[in-house]
């Protein structure tokens with residue numbers, strides 16, 4: 001599913017009345033009606049006339065609220081409007097909609113009018129949408145404080161945001177001081193990027209997407225649009241990506257995946273990756289570890305996985321030849337000899353490659369090795385968490401977190417790699433500038449080995465014939481969705497190996513494939 005930045009929303013806004021021959025007021029009419037419909041649907045069980053307070057700022061977000069007010073009144077609900085201050089200035093459309101509200105004698109109040117929220121069943125936040133700048137202040141902040149106080153006293157009041165909760169940065173998901181957590185956010189066209197990122201994601205409540213009355217994707221195809229696309233990874237998307245199996249397929253058709261990793265004391269990491277690759281459907285899986293770890297691996301690993309050992313570059317090249325996918329890094333350790341060896345291997349091989357954990361460490365700074373990857377025919381997949389990514393780029397973790405989508409996008413374009421930047425949420429960036437934000441996963445996944453499992457799943461899908469970016473997107477979604485299934489009964493204490501075991505069921509039941 002497509003998600004939108006505020007710049008893209010603005011582009012649509014400008015395209016519609018010019019190239020699209022669609023007046024902005026028409027889009028607003030659809031948006032406002034969408035809000036009214038969502039409110040009626042959410043309160044359907046009560047099936048009675050509602051007392052609705054529309055809190056409207058003076059931009060187009062407020063104007064949407066005024067349309068909703070007009071619509072709800074027509075449907076027989078008791079409606080009043082609250083505006084931040086009495087001066088009644090605002091965007092041209094705000095002023096036009098306000099004139100209509102006044103002509104219809106719908107009450108328009110300010111905070112000076114006392115307890116404006118008294119007896120409200122529904123409070124609608126139309127203070128600020130994608131036009132938010134900086135921190136909240138003045139009467140807007142005061143109104144939000146009063147809304148919060150009312151909802152604290154009357155928790156049954158339904159709190160509905162128009163487009164985004166006021167104070168939420170529609171691009172980054174950052175929230176200004178004073179932003180309120182909503183029951184429902186009714187957004188237009190597509191979710192805004194910041195609604196899919198933390199902390200903003202936690203402030204939206206249920207997200208309902210309402211149409212603008214035209215296929216806005218057409219606007220973004222305009223040649224003057226220079227924004228790179230961002231998507232949300234959902235079950236529907238993954239369903240379309242997963243490899244289909246013909247009745248005649250055999251183990252040779254489903255890819256041979258190789259996992260390179262392990263060191264003394266960290267044999268579990270490649271084991272978890274290899275077993276996850278089996279659960280994700282690989283035709284064959286082989287794991288190779290340093291010779292002194294082989295015996296230990298063999299006593300622990302599931303019988304479906306083949307094993308071997310390596311000690312030099314020739315071994316790594318030999319093991320990786322004729323494999324459909326290779327993942328390198330889980331549990332490798334960081335001694336100098338291994339580091340040099342795997343770095344040489346990674347920068348010279350052409351096999352489909354997933355680079356994780358200590359193999360990322362071995363690369364050092366991306367500016368030094370990145371040009372080797374950009375020469376490849378097929379991009380490598382890199383799967384760093386924030387700490388590993390900070391080391392690869394020299395950026396601070398805070399600066400990555402504050403803008404993970406754009407940082408990931410620039411990295412993938414610059415080095416021509418598929419980047420899986422792990423975290424909450426994980427984002428997948430591809431060399432052509434597309435970024436996909438994962439919608440699955442939960443805090444129960446903060447357990448050692450969870451990343452190794454992801455690496456195995458991605459490598460398995462890559463070996464089964466998915467393109468790099470497809471394997472990365474499908475892998476992160478399945479991994480998170482498997483953990484979400486376990487989260488339903490346990491919020492902590494589920495293990496990476498259990499997540500892996502759940503993956504085939506997710507592939508079958510949730511995604512609906514196979």
Ligand SMILES: NC(=O)C1=CN([C@@H]2O[C@H](COP(=O)(O)OP(=O)(O)OC[C@H]3O[C@@H](n4cnc5c(N)ncnc54)[C@H](OP(=O)(O)O)[C@@H]3O)[C@@H](O)[C@H]2O)[C@@H](O)CC1
Nearest residue numbers: 009028031059060061128129130131132133135136137163
């Ligand atoms: N995309 C589409 O196709 C469609 C989009 N639509 C709608 O348009 C909305 C965007 O409208 P928008 O551009 O008018 O901006 P909006 O969010 O109302 O904010 C601007 C106002 O906020 C104020 N303000 C800003 N920061 C502030 C702060 N920190 N603290 C206090 N005040 C602050 C700012 O004040 P100023 O800086 O002008 O003094 C100005 O008055 C979008 O979210 C959606 O609802 C729909 O109609 C359907 C079609």
Ligand SMILES: Nc1ncnc2c1ncn2[C@@H]1O[C@H](COP(=O)(O)OP(=O)(O)O)[C@@H](O)[C@H]1O
Nearest residue numbers: 385422423424441442443445448449450451452
């Ligand atoms: N709060 C969370 N929400 C969603 N996913 C999470 C959360 N915490 C961890 N994860 C996921 O768990 C995995 C952890 O990977 P990583 O840090 O590499 O673990 P390890 O090195 O122990 O294998 C990543 O896929 C990450 O996205």
Ligand SMILES: [K+]
Nearest residue numbers: 125128164166
């Ligand atoms: K709002």
